[in-house]
Amino acid sequence: MPINKGAKPVDVNNRKVINGGDADVMQLYPMRHTFAWEAYNVGNANHWLPTEISMQRDIEQWKSPTALTADERQAFETVLGFFTTADSIAANNVVLALYKHITSPECRMYLLRQGYEEAVHTHAYQYIVESLGMDESKIFNMYRDVDAIYQKDNLILSLNEGIFDPEFKTGTFENDQKFLENLCVFSLILEGIFFYSSFAVMFGFQRQNKLTGSAEQIQYIMRDESQHLNFGINLINAIKEEQPELWTPEFQQRIIDLVKRAVKLEYTFATEVFPRGIFGMNADGFKQYIEHIADRRLERVALPLQYNVENPFPWMSEAVDLNKEKNFFETRVTEYKTGGTLNW
DSSP states (O other): OOOOOOOOOOGGGGGSSSSSOOOOOOOOOOOOHHHHHHHHHHHHHTTTOGGOOOOOOHHHHHOOOOSSSSHHHHHHHHHHHHHHHHHHHHHHIIIIIIIIHHHOHHHHHHHHHHHHHHHHHHHHHHHHHHTTTHHHHHTTHHHHOOOHHHHHHHHHHHHHHHHSTTTTOOOOOHHHHHHHHHIIIIIIIIIIIHHHHHHHHHHHHHTTSSSSSHHHHHHHHHHHHHHHHHHHHHHHHEEEEEEEGOOOOOHHHHHHHHHHHHHHHHHHHHHOSSSSSTTTHHHHHHHHHHHHHHHHHHHHTTTTOSOOOOOSOOHHHHHHOOOOOOOOSSSGGOOOOTTTTTOO
């Protein structure tokens, strides 16, 4: 394509998340969506690798016949089985769908960082499975064998189909709403609800001083995913501001209905993870926690609360409150000297 030497400079006021003009060239300035650039820099500062974390204590506990109960082992395996598939779904959505249609250069920059982080997360699960000598085929194929995991994954995949179509393009009211729906499902449900309930399980292990190396990796992953969630919510709110006609009452109700459907699926998942309850948590308490988290996600995009319940796990409120700056690790991170240090 020949260079148009007479082209006018980019007008920052014309920059949009989608439908913002030519996205073939990564021209960062003038910058409009500064939240994306800030997220990109935070992601770089938070760089980490799974192999930097020792798994020796986890290996000893996993091999010990008495260190973990049967219920704890089942909970750990089920959560790990969900994570392995969920992060691959997230990576595909970022690389094969969102990036293609987003026209904001700074938002694309962060998506590149996010895609890499999803790869690091998949590496972490493989590192945990390999270190503990777990059955790899069992863990990585659990979404085929555990219906509660399959149903959660299937909800995300079925709602993503539209924007994965090679012929799909934004620019019409219908397609722009479809894109926004995908973003809501991806951010509010997958990364905002499905991930966070499983994080609670791993914090339970950490609080009991069990499988601490694995829990430390999941905590790094949660820090990354918290940034992904914030970025996704900022994208949703930016599109709402730039194209308010998409945020119709009917569309808002559809998003609420999808969130409520996801919450019900998570109830079922909780019964798989906690058949009898561990660490003072059980399916009933987890049901309330899921509802509490769902309300927080709805609130961030100015949708009405649906459950109005208290957080039944107050210790989790500190762990997932992104406004707090606190070091949650009691292990290696206290003397960690690289960019992986936790500064929320």
